[in-house]
Amino acid sequence: xxxxxxxxxxxxxxxxxxxxxxxxxxxxxxxxxxxxxxxxxxxxxxxxxxxxxxxxxxxxxxxxxxxxxxxxxxxxxxxxxxxxxxxxxxxxxxxxxxxxxxxxxxxxxxxxxxxxxxxxxxxxxxxxxxxxxxxxxxxxxxxxxxxxxxxxxxxxxxxxxxxxxxxxxxxxxxxxxxxxxxxxxxxxxxxxxxxxxxxxxxxxxxxxxxxxxxxxxxxxxxxxxxxxxxxxxxxxxxxxxxxxxxxxxxxxxxxxxxxxxxxxxxxxxxxxxxxxxxxxxxxxxxxxxxxxxxxxxxxxxxxxxxxxxxxxxxxxxxxxxxxxxxxxxxxxxxxxxxxxxxxxxxxxxxxxxxxxxxxxxxxxxxxxxxxxxxxxxxxxxxxxxxxxxxxxxxxxxx
Amino acid sequence: xxxxxxxxxxxxxxxxxxxxxxxxxxxxxxxxxxxxxxxxxxxxxxxxxxxxxxxxxxxxxxxxxxxxxxxxxxxxxxxxxxxxxxxxxxxxxxxxxxxxxxxxxxxxxxxxxxxxxxxxxxxxxxxxxxxxxxxxxxxxxxxxxxxxxxxxxxxxxxxxxxxxxxxxxxxxxxxxxxxxxxxxxxxxxxxxxxxxxxxxxxxxxxxxxxxxxxxxxxxxxxxxxxxxxxxxxxxxxxxxxxxxxxxxxxxxxxxxxxxx
Numbered sequence: 321x322x323x324x325x326x327x328x329x330x331x332x333x334x335x336x337x338x339x340x341x342x343x344x345x346x347x348x349x350x351x352x353x354x355x356x357x358x359x360x361x362x363x364x365x366x367x368x369x370x371x372x373x374x375x376x377x378x379x380x381x382x383x384x385x386x387x388x389x390x391x392x393x394x395x396x397x398x399x400x401x402x403x404x405x406x407x408x409x410x411x412x413x414x415x416x417x418x419x420x421x422x423x424x425x426x427x428x429x430x431x432x433x434x435x436x437x438x439x440x441x442x443x444x445x446x447x448x449x450x451x452x453x454x455x456x457x458x459x460x461x462x463x464x465x466x467x468x469x470x471x472x473x474x475x476x477x478x479x480x481x482x483x484x485x486x487x488x489x490x491x492x493x494x495x496x497x498x499x500x501x502x503x504x505x506x507x508x509x510x511x512x513x514x515x516x517x518x519x520x521x522x523x524x525x526x527x528x529x530x531x532x533x534x535x536x537x538x539x540x541x542x543x544x545x546x547x548x549x550x551x552x553x554x555x556x557x558x559x560x561x562x563x564x565x566x567x568x569x570x571x572x573x574x575x576x577x578x579x580x581x582x583x584x585x586x587x588x589x590x591x592x593x594x595x596x597x598x599x600x601x602x603x604x605x606x607x608x609x610x611x612x613x614x615x616x617x618x619x620x621x622x623x624x625x626x627x628x629x630x631x632x633x634x635x636x637x638x639x640x641x642x643x644x645x646x647x648x649x650x651x652x653x654x655x656x657x658x659x660x661x662x663x664x665x666x667x668x669x670x671x672x673x674x675x676x677x678x679x680x681x682x683x684x685x686x687x688x689x690x691x692x693x694x695x696x697x698x699x700x701x702x703x704x705x706x707x708x709x710x711x712x713x714x715x716x717x718x
Numbered sequence: 719x720x721x722x723x724x725x726x727x728x729x730x731x732x733x734x735x736x737x738x739x740x741x742x743x744x745x746x747x748x749x750x751x752x753x754x755x756x757x758x759x760x761x762x763x764x765x766x767x768x769x770x771x772x773x774x775x776x777x778x779x780x781x782x783x784x785x786x787x788x789x790x791x792x793x794x795x796x797x798x799x800x801x802x803x804x805x806x807x808x809x810x811x812x813x814x815x816x817x818x819x820x821x822x823x824x825x826x827x828x829x830x831x832x833x834x835x836x837x838x839x840x841x842x843x844x845x846x847x848x849x850x851x852x853x854x855x856x857x858x859x860x861x862x863x864x865x866x867x868x869x870x871x872x873x874x875x876x877x878x879x880x881x882x883x884x885x886x887x888x889x890x891x892x893x894x895x896x897x898x899x900x901x902x903x904x905x906x907x908x909x910x911x912x913x914x915x916x917x918x919x920x921x922x923x924x925x926x927x928x929x930x931x932x933x934x935x936x937x938x939x940x941x942x943x944x945x946x947x948x949x950x951x952x953x954x955x956x957x958x959x960x961x962x963x964x965x966x967x968x969x970x971x972x973x974x975x976x977x978x
Contacts, residue, residue: 356869358846510775515895606818620822621772
């Protein structure tokens, strides 16, 4: 066998393939929801398959992403930061999308799909409020009714996004149970959906939940990775970055950017908050519709995640990430809140970019791993902008 | 082979009566086991025992609160099963919990623990037909009956498959929504009972949104019986104790016996 041929064999093959008909990525995924919701999930699966294969749907979505959301988002080369850290850092600028994060990609897709399915209402959960704001935005655009559940802890630390959602015409309902954060907002949104399933589409905000959500949401975010692969090829003379980094709560922005590089030689790194490291603990469980890694006690009670960032304050992770971790195609690393606060300031100071605290996790890992990354090209998905976090950081840094 | 749960419900039906299955939260308060025993002698044909879970997505505020209180007091699934073991309840029991509790212990170990504790059946509302096989196989092997839910949104052909795979009884979900007492019985409650009765000879019980004796009587025009959860758990939360819960069960029993 020639050297050239063996190189080709060594490249990952279809590492982020579509799930099985049962919604499995390897052993993870599935459809673990109350019977009331199973027919709705199956209907959604059929509707998504048909829409995704329909050029008219794809064109309409592309048109919205271009002329409403502002895609493609640029890739920024960070001269100052690269010099400071000793590796070449590229940022995929999802923070520059309309509504300030990658969340708009998925939400525009799901809102179009909901309309195609004849659903007139959206319900969503939100942690930091970025997905809630994006959903409220799509609801306003498509003239749909919208209810967003948000934990009371998050309502307090993300006041600005709560007001944005209301301004956009959505109703924000407080999730008062449990840890009063993202996990509990998902519970309330699912309970709401159980009662309103006939008229309402559940606009789930991450690559989690029952099939087809983990797959569908990844496909709606695939645009991040597809664009970035093309942009990197131009910048790097046809090559790929050595490492692709993204923060991971449920894992939507990571799934989006990873999908553009899964079959290249790039290393894929998901960065979890140390207080919400579902992959780090690697205990499988079943919650919120899928079988994946889950922070839980010895009896299966779900543990409360702890993170400075409301968007990553979640004890689970999307099933495809569990699969990518299990197969070794991606690795997942924890960083602490303190590292994140430092990285948040570093990016602002060196590049003039105020990142979302979620996205700052990715940079925090790059800083931590700078020796390992020396001389390499690192693509970081800057999933959102940090305007929403400024008030919180004023307190943290006071 | 018919399990103890299904046998008890069939016996009630064959004698012309309607089945009454209260749901009581395991580990809620000091006297939860005594409450279950009191329920058994007050007219319950079988008893559902809730094993608390941190994230009960099918449950409304009452059962959520009961779960939270029981968990805060340090209750574990093992503790509940240990106390049930060797306790004479007097009627068949089924546990109701969520998939992760069974999955974490391991399906085989959970199923055999249920059997060793004298529990006849198990209801896992977030493990639907598509995902039930590994659990149901383990339950079958341990002699535990797997009760499946059928919902107002379930299509006809799927209803048949659910009824076939279910044992103990078929649990008709009375409305589109989560557990909790409502002012009136939803129209969907009788509809799901009628649809299930057309496709199965197993006992058909309706729960979720059946909160008063009047509503129980109303739905039993079609159903073989009812599961009453939040109303019972509310009585436990209010400090009604074994007597209070027994009294409420007596009211349901009398109403059903008067009409049927």
